[in-house]
Amino acid sequence: MATTTTRFMIISDTHNFQFGNAERYDGEFVQPTPKCDVLLHCGDLTMTGGIADYKKCIQMLGTIDAEVKLVIAGNHDRDLDPNWDQHPDEFDQEVQDEHEEAIALWKGPIAKAAGFTIYTSPYQPEFCNWAFPYERDEDRFNPEDKVAPGMKCIAKNPIPDFPGIDLMMTHGPSKDILDWTPDQNVGCESLLRAVSRARLKLYCFGHIHEAYGMEMISWEEDKSLIGQAAYKSKVVHKNEYPEPSIMPIKHGEETLMVNAAIMNMGYRPTNSPWLLDIELPRV
Template sequence: MAATATAAAASPQSIRTRFLIISDTHNATPQSWSDLTCAFRHPLPAADVAIHCGDLTYSGRLEEYAAAIETLASVDAELKLVIAGNHDMSLDAEYYAERGALRHGRRFDPELPSKARDMWLGPEGAARRAGITYLEEGMHRFRLKSGARLNVYASPYQPEFCYWAFPYQRDEDRFNPAPAEPDPSIKNIATNPVPDFPEVDVMMTHGPPLYHLDRTVSLEDVGCAHLLRAAARARPRLHCFGHIHEGWGAERVKWANGTKGLDLVARTDKFQWNQDAVLQNRAAHVNVSSTESLSSLEFGRETLMVNASIMSVRYKPVNAPWLIDLDLPAAGEQKE
């Protein structure tokens, strides 16, 4: 039975909705409920919407997907949304045709991409049977039992990273429409660009935007500048991602009126958390719904950004899931 208690109406025009967000599990399953040293443990917290931002596996094999589906099937949520990441290589058919033999060696199977696709997208596939919705790049629209509308932009792509899947080059923009006056230094390759505000409630990408929860252990900011511009244009309520394990965290971004460079962001506030509470609750919790009048999110001016990587930089599942409470519009409501 899906959790519904959190979906109480915050106002006649908005509905409080709880999101459970994880990413970069890389085959790890939640630890035993009795392991109080780890927040990523059974049972994962209940929510209205559960989100996995990719890197379900380490190498995109069918048995790895099966384990990920089993974990997600156990989550108490009405809607369960998943995208791929760079390690889920068999879900990128073009990449697997070019580099799958190198990655999988003797276990290379040229039919694996079609088998993987059937597993996640087939009407009788394991994901569908488990109540999981796999999202390909583009817009996806949902209506929750609470009456809330949820418009999601999803993309598994990120700047080329160590020759893994779903890559694009840093001089390629796959998130913004081609400008009227093209920049010769940027190649526009957007086939599914992010829509303008206010079409998007949630952005689900595998990679982070530049300068936001994207700093590596070598102190490099490796997020995507084009993705940041797209987020600034769309101004979603929530932008969740993973990919950079050491970037785990959440921050509140207030958008500026500028259109270039750092002028896109007026202010960024990182959330702090109490580790004892995180361990006890099996999640880091942020409430930016209108039930918290002093900290409610202002749609169109602010976006909550979340890096939900469960794995540490050393591939240990030590990071906590995120529980996010925010307001969604009622379905059928006029655009804000």
């Protein structure tokens, strides 16, 4: 199959970041950013949502030179979640109006972008009543016959088996891969099961600021293995930004995992984007 090199810039957890801030914190996400084919933002665009901050985020993303820009929400982007309400026992028309205005903004002309096929999800395990939650015993990503024992399947659009997708972007990480916190690893077991089934080329996310990094995961040859049983080994890769990292990936055997959180634990923009050259099928 013929392939073509596609350059991705991957960022996440910008939390109201604007160019100019990074210089104060000795960060590396400064203008001009390198040109890329596809910009991926893995969520947490703002601190708590809000139309004014969404507009600033769109303006910031608009200055990055990319042919295609794909953005998902995160748990901090509360008013993009139609089910989030800080007063769950009351119907709050103001919250509903803010949600509809925020969605219209991201679908409107100032956020206009080209189309692209990718599996995306803003959801992550429930945490402190933030947006886009699911419970730890709920599986959003696997069909009913592939969920772990004791888990409840709530998947409306399960991640397909290999070779159904090449790329995936979620806000939160899968279990035990770039999901470290000072207390424990907090990634999602169901996501690990889904990724091991899909064996896609690139999986990017954010959410866990302190676990920023990139790892090449190798899978066991037996494609019937799921979750931790399918995990074989990993290789840690450093960031070469602003130079691109050329990443050959053995499709079906390896998955490149990227935690792209720009902010550190103190919400300072100290982490660089990831600039990756990946071979994808030519269409």
